[in-house]
Amino acid sequence: MARPPHPPRGDIGRRVAARRLQLGLSRQDVALRAGAAPGYIQYVEEQDATPGIGFLLRLADALETTVRELTGGTVDLPSGLGRAAREARMVELDDTECWALLGDHGVGRVALTQDDGPVVLPVNYQVLDGEVMFSTGERSPLAGAADTEIAFETDHIDDAFSKGWSVLLVGPVRVVEDEDTARRLREAAYSTPWAGEGRDHVMILAPRRITGRRIIVNDAPGDAR
Structure with missing residues (x-):
């Protein structure tokens, strides 16, 4: 019987995987958006990875979110702190x-x-x-x-x-x-x-x-x- 996928282990990996699935994106999709290899996206999701700030910025943009969200900086804050958008x-x-x-x-x-x-x-x-x-x-x-x-x-x-x-x-x-x-x-x-x-x-x-x-x-x- 096939083993289930290994769950993400790092906090960043869990947040990346959750956001990617929320957007309905594959790892290939995120890799293309972030200018990275799909294998590296898998590594970030499944290992206790600590990507550099340059890649985190690209990854956050690819996932339509912020570095602060991906790194857990808003975990204890209520949702909706951003300003209302125009139009x-x-x-x-x-x-x-x-x-x-x-x-x-x-x-x-x-x-x-x-x-x-x-x-x-x-x-x-x-x-x-x-x-x-x-x-x-x-x-x-x-x-x-x-x-x-x-x-x-x-x-x-x-x-x-x-x-x-x-x-x-x-x-x-x-x-x-x-x-x-x-x-x-x-x-x-x-x-x-x-x-x-x-x-x-x-x-x-x-x-x-x-x-x-x-x-x-x-x-x-x-x-x-």
């Missing part, structure tokens, strides 16, 4: 585009109302046939919101070009009562919750409304002029 415009997304942006898994936020007021919580999510699954703690605020209506939002912000998108789902959330079904859903999920163990309470959001918006910047890479 930006906002467009509404249809349902198909929204689901495509959600993908099959990721990290988003749920908004719900508690006795002492509203709360917004980060969650790992998994998309399942037009519904969204969360695994949470049995005594968490999200678990307490069973059989109520919640909002779920996820987005992507590109600080380098001051653009991005957001998708919002609103609908009732329910508990998966059958433990065998819940176990199968947990095992099929892309990953366990980032927040750690003890979050085996499986919940499903069935959206009754889905909306999305994208900010387009005419002179940014990838956007129509």
Whole structure:
């Protein structure tokens, strides 16, 4: 049986690989853009490489980002610190585009109302046939919101070009009562919750409304002029 690809080991390599896949580029594509050999792109992604600043500048440009992003300088900063771009415009997304942006898994936020007021919580999510699954703690605020209506939002912000998108789902959330079904859903999920163990309470959001918006910047890479 073929072995799975070796995961990137260095922090820069992980960020390069993630950004490349986010843009839908091959290593050959990035190599051509950065003026490098595809083998070197592979080396940067898979080894604990420390490229020089000259190559990092070319690589950041090839990946439509910044050296600071690739080297982790913004890891603890909130998204959206860049200034608004000139001639930006906002467009509404249809349902198909929204689901495509959600993908099959990721990290988003749920908004719900508690006795002492509203709360917004980060969650790992998994998309399942037009519904969204969360695994949470049995005594968490999200678990307490069973059989109520919640909002779920996820987005992507590109600080380098001051653009991005957001998708919002609103609908009732329910508990998966059958433990065998819940176990199968947990095992099929892309990953366990980032927040750690003890979050085996499986919940499903069935959206009754889905909306999305994208900010387009005419002179940014990838956007129509």
